[in-house]
Amino acid sequence: MAKPIVAIVGRPNVGKSTLFNKIAGKRISIVEDKPGVTRDRIYTEVEWLNHYFTLIDTGGIEPASLETIPAQMKIQAEVAIHTADVIVFIADGKEGLTSTDRDVAAMLRRAKKPVLLAVNKVDTANHSEFYYDFYELGMGEPVEISSSLGLGIGDLLDEIVKHFPEERDNQEEDDTTKVAIIGKPNVGKSSIVNRILGEERVIVSDIAGTTRDAVDTPFVDGEDKYVLIDTAGIRRKSKILDSVEKYSVLRSITAVERADVCLLVLDAAEGVTEQDKRIAGFSHENGKAMIIVVNKWDLIEKDTHTMNQFTKEIRNELAYLEYAPILFVSAMSGQRMNKLLEMVKYVSNQHTLRIPTGSLNDIIGEAILLNQPPSDKGKKLKIYYANQASVKPPTFVLFVNIAELMHFSYQRYIENRIRESYGFEGTPVRFILREKTRGE
Secondary structure, X not given: OOOOEEEEEOOOOXXXXXXXXXXXXXXXXXXXXXXXXXXXXXXXXXXXOOEEEEEEEOOOXXXXXXXXXXXXXXXXXXXXXXXXOEXXXXXXXXXXOOHHHHHHHHHHHHHOOOEEEEEEOOOOOOOOOOHHHHHHHOOOOOXXXXXXXXXXXXXXXXXXXXXOOOOOOOHHHHOEEEEEEEOOOOOOHHHHHHXXXXXXXXXXXXOOXXXXXXXXXXXXXXXXXXXXXXXXXXXXXXXXXXXXXXXHHHHHHHHHHHOOEEEEEEXXXXXXXXXXHHHHHHHHHOOOEEEEEEEOHHHOOOOOOHHHXXXXXXXXXXXXXXXXXXXXXXXXXXXOHHHHHHHHHHHHHHHOOOOOHHHHHHHHHHHHHHOOOOEEOOEEOOEEEEEEEEOOOXXXXXXXXXXXXXXXXXXXXXXXXXXXXHOOOXXXXXXXXXXXXXXX
C-alpha cells in the first residue's frame, strides 16, 4: 500500500516551509521572510509513531491574483490538494484571519479532503489573540503551533495520522498483481498498456508528458487478476518545467511503492540513459519485481548481433539489475507483446517464492564448504543458521557471530548460490544479519 500524502498549503508567508523543515528534521525548503519564496512543490518522506507518509511543501496561494507567478503557484497548490490524502492548512496567528485565508478555505472545502487547520507563529503558551476568529472558517478546532520553535508540532502530527486511511487486509486484493509501467516520458508506456488491454484505455501521444497521473486499470487474464498502473513519465529535475508535470513525478513514485511488478520501459533508439538508471534504482530500492522492456525495437536496424549487444549494454549500465529479465518489444506492431504478461506472471511468482528452511541451510552450508567466509584480524565470520523472513521481495535472515565481518562480496556469493538453486528471476533478494553466539 502506498504511503499517505500530506500537503501543507496556505497563503504566502505564513510559515509553511518552516513547518515542512521542522517535521522533516532538516532544512529542505528555502525559508525567507518574504512572500513567494517557495514556488515549487517539494516533498520528503516522514515517519511519526510508526506511521510513514510523504510530506509536500507548496507555494503560497493567492486565489485573487492574476499575476503569472502567483497564478502558477495556485495551479501547483491545486494539484497538491488533488494529490494529497490529508491537507494541513496554515494560517498566521499573529496577523489573524484574512480574506485570502477565507478564499483558500473555500478552495479546500471544494476538494472534499480531510483538512487540519494549524494556526502558526503562536510562540507562547497563551492562545493567539485571534484564535477564536479562525473558527469562522468552519474547519474544526484550530491547532496552535510555532514552526520556528517547534511548539505544538507533535499535537499536529498526532491529528494528521488519525486521518490516514486504514490498511486493508483484503484477500481479493492480495490475489491481484499490481503492475506499474515506469520510465521517462515518451518511451511508449501508454502504448504498452493499450496493447496489453487491447483497447485505447490510456491516451497515447508522441508529446512527452501526456499522462499526467497514475492511471489504474484492472483486468483479468484467464484466472489471473491484474491492475495495470500507467504512470506519468519521470524526467530529471532540471527538465521538469511544467507545474503539473512536477507532481506527476510524485505520482509515479507512489505507483512504484504500491506495485508488485515494475515494467521499466526503455527506448531502443536511446539506449540506457542516466534517468533510466535513477528510475530503475528507485524500483530496486523498494524491492519490486522488475522486467526491463525495450520498446520500439521494430525501429532499430538489426543484424545477428544487435540484440546481444543491446543486452550487454543494459547489463553493464544496470549491473545491479542482473536478476531482471529483458524483453525486446514493439507496442506499435505488437512484436513479442504476447510474451509480456506471461513474464509478469512468472516474475510475480518468483517475487513471492519461499524456500524451505532445511533446503536454505543446506545451500548455505554447501556454499561455506566451497568458499570459506571472510576473516579479519584473527576473527572469522560464522554463519550459524538462516531462514526466510518474508516475500515481496524474498528476505533472508542470516544468524552470524559478527555482522561486520560479512563483506558485500561474500553476501553476493551466498545470494548467487541461492539463485542457482531457486532462481528468483525478476526479483531482488534481501539479507538481514543477526548476531548470535553459538550457544544462543
